[in-house]
Amino acid sequence: MVKICCIGAGYVGGPTMAVIALKCPHIEVAVVDISVPRISAWNSDQLPIYEPGLDDVVKQCRGKNLFFSTDVEKHVFEADIVFVSVNTPTKTRGLGAGKAADLTYWESAARMIADVSKSDKIVVEKSTVPVKTAEAIEKILTHNSKGINYQILSNPEFLAEGTAIQDLFHPDRVLIGGRETPEGFKAVQALKDVYSHWVPEDRILTTNLWSAELSKLAANAFLAQRISSVNAMSALCEATGADVTQVSYAVGKDTRIGPKFLNASVGFGGSCFQKDILNLVYICECNGLPEVAEYWKQVIKINDYQKSRFVNRLVSSMFNTVANKKVAILGFAFKKDTGDTRETPAIDVCKGLLGDKANLSIYDPQVTEDQIQRDLTMNKFDWDHPLHLQPTSPSTVKKLHAAWDAYQATKDAHAICILTEWDEFKTLDFQRIYDNMQKPAFVFDGRNIVDVNKLREIGFIVYSIGKPLDAWLKDMPAVA
Ligand SMILES: NC(=O)c1ccc[n+]([C@@H]2O[C@H](COP(=O)([O-])OP(=O)(O)OC[C@H]3O[C@@H](n4cnc5c(N)ncnc54)[C@H](O)[C@@H]3O)[C@@H](O)[C@H]2O)c1
Numbered sequence: 001m002v003k004i005c006c007i008g009a010g011y012v013g014g015p016t017m018a019v020i021a022l023k024c025p026h027i028e029v030a031v032v033d034i035s036v037p038r039i040s041a042w043n044s045d046q047l048p049i050y051e052p053g054l055d056d057v058v059k060q061c062r063g064k065n066l067f068f069s070t071d072v073e074k075h076v077f078e079a080d081i082v083f084v085s086v087n088t089p090t091k092t093r094g095l096g097a098g099k100a101a102d103l104t105y106w107e108s109a110a111r112m113i114a115d116v117s118k119s120d121k122i123v124v125e126k127s128t129v130p131v132k133t134a135e136a137i138e139k140i141l142t143h144n145s146k147g148i149n150y151q152i153l154s155n156p157e158f159l160a161e162g163t164a165i166q167d168l169f170h171p172d173r174v175l176i177g178g179r180e181t182p183e184g185f186k187a188v189q190a191l192k193d194v195y196s197h198w199v200p201e202d203r204i205l206t207t208n209l210w211s212a213e214l215s216k217l218a219a220n221a222f223l224a225q226r227i228s229s230v231n232a233m234s235a236l237c238e239a240t241g242a243d244v245t246q247v248s249y250a251v252g253k254d255t256r257i258g259p260k261f262l263n264a265s266v267g268f269g270g271s272c273f274q275k276d277i278l279n280l281v282y283i284c285e286c287n288g289l290p291e292v293a294e295y296w297k298q299v300i301k302i303n304d305y306q307k308s309r310f311v312n313r314l315v316s317s318m319f320n321t322v323a324n325k326k327v328a329i330l331g332f333a334f335k336k337d338t339g340d341t342r343e344t345p346a347i348d349v350c351k352g353l354l355g356d357k358a359n360l361s362i363y364d365p366q367v368t369e370d371q372i373q374r375d376l377t378m379n380k381f382d383w384d385h386p387l388h389l390q391p392t393s394p395s396t397v398k399k400l401h402a403a404w405d406a407y408q409a410t411k412d413a414h415a416i417c418i419l420t421e422w423d424e425f426k427t428l429d430f431q432r433i434y435d436n437m438q439k440p441a442f443v444f445d446g447r448n449i450v451d452v453n454k455l456r457e458i459g460f461i462v463y464s465i466g467k468p469l470d471a472w473l474k475d476m477p478a479v480a
C-alpha cells in the first residue's frame, strides 16, 4: 500500500489530504502537525476549520485510510510520498523583512525528513514558496542523504477557501513540476497516478520545477490584479456617476477578459494574495527587475487605498467623526463561507474606525470574539505562524463587543458596515433594523450586496462601493 504523509494540518493540508484519501481508498494518508490542539480538533467532531463539505469527506475516511497525528517523525519515516504544507509567512525581520517568504518552517520540516528517513522518498512542495526553493530543499536533503534518493516535486495548491472541497474535486488544473531527469519523470508520474484517480488527464499539467513554483505566484498575482483593477475603477465610478457593477459586467462580457473575479469590494483579504505578491516583488528585486517589482507592488497599494478610502468615506459622511458612535460591523471573515480572518479587510477597517474612537459591535457567523481580539491586537504578519508560536498581546480592545446576530449588532447603531458577503446579510429585515437604529441611519456596503434603492426608500443613507453616490454623500468633502 502506498503511504502518503502530509506535514502541516492547516487549511491546505487537511482538506487536500482528506480528498486524496476519499478518492484513493487504497492509499493510506497521514496528516501530521506540531500543533496538538489542531490535531485533536481534526480527530474530533469540531474540525479546526470551517469549510462546506469538509465534515462529510473527513467522516467518510477518518480512521480508515485517513489519520491525523502529532507523531510527525513516525509517519514521515513510513511514507513513500511526503507533502509539505507548512506556513510560509512574510519575514518580519532581517534580510527581505516585510516582503520575502520566511522559510523557517519549511527548512525545519526538510531537516526533519532528512533525519528520520531510511528509504527513498518523493518530497512534494505543497506550500507556496519562492522560485528556486526546491533547489534549497534538495540541498538540505541530499547533504544528509545517507544514500537515500529524494525527488523534489512542486505541486502548488490552487484551492480557494469556502469552496475548497469543490475546487479539490473538480480542479481547473493540477500542476506538477519536477526535475527533467529519468528519476524526476518517474516521481512526477507517481504523483500523477495519485491525482488521476479523479482528475482528468488533460487537467494534470507537468512542467519543470521553476515553472510550477512561479506559476503559483503568478496565478495569485493575476487574480489579485483583477480585483485591484476593478477596485480602482470603483473609485472612478463614484467620481463620475458610473456604476461599477454595470462597468464590470460590460467589461467581463468580452470573452478575452471573462466575467469572473470582477466584483468590486472593500479590498481583497486572505492569507495568500498579499503575502504571495510581496514575495513576487522581492524575487523581482533580487533578480534586478525593479520595474517589474513596482508594477506588482501597485496591486497591493490599490488594495490598501481601497480600505482606507472606505474608512474615510464612512467618517466624512458621519460629520467627520465617529467618536463614541456605535458602528455595527457585519462580517469579519475575509470572504463568505469561511471562518478565516487572515488579512481580512475587516482588520484595517476596524482599526481605522477604532482610531477615530468608534464603538464597534461586530457580528460574523463564523468568527469568535476571541479571534477578533487577537486580530486587532496582533502585529502585522504574526498571524501566519503556527498557533502556539504566535505572540499574544497582553492588551484587549475595549471599544468592541461581539454580537450574536445582525439585529443585536445593529441595535442603536449609527451606522452599519458590511464587510463580508455572507448570504444571511442579503435577506435581513432592514426595516426592522432601521427602526432600531439612531438617525440618520447609515449603511456602508463594502461588498455590494444590499438593494440600494430599497434601503434608501426605507430611509437609510447608503454608500455602496463604486455605485452612484447618495445625495447626502455628494455634499460631503471628497475623500482619498
Ligand atoms: N489557505 C489557502 O487557501 C492556501 C491555498 C493555497 C496555498 N496555500 C499555501 O499553503 C501553505 C499552508 O497554508 P495553510 O493556509 O494551510 O496554513 P496553516 O497555517 O493553516 O497550516 C500550516 C500548518 O503547518 C504546521 N506546521 C508548521 N511547521 C511545522 C512543522 N515543522 N512540522 C509539522 N507541522 C508544522 C502548523 O502548525 C500549521 O497547522 C502556505 O504556504 C500557503 O501560502 C494556502
Ligand SMILES: O=c1ccn([C@@H]2O[C@H](COP(=O)(O)OP(=O)(O)O[C@H]3O[C@H](CO)[C@@H](O)[C@H](O)[C@H]3O)[C@@H](O)[C@H]2O)c(=O)[nH]1
Binding pocket: 128, 157, 158, 159, 160, 161, 162, 220, 223, 227, 260, 261, 262, 263, 264, 265, 266, 267, 268, 269, 270, 271, 272, 273, 334, 335
Ligand atoms: O471579485 C472578487 C473576488 C474576490 N474578492 C476578494 O478576494 C479575496 C480572495 O478571495 P478568493 O481568491 O476567492 O479566496 P482565497 O481563499 O484567498 O483564494 C486565493 O488564494 C489561494 C491561496 O493561494 C489560491 O489557492 C486561490 O486560487 C486564490 O483564489 C477575498 O477577500 C475576496 O472577498 C473580491 O474582492 N472580488
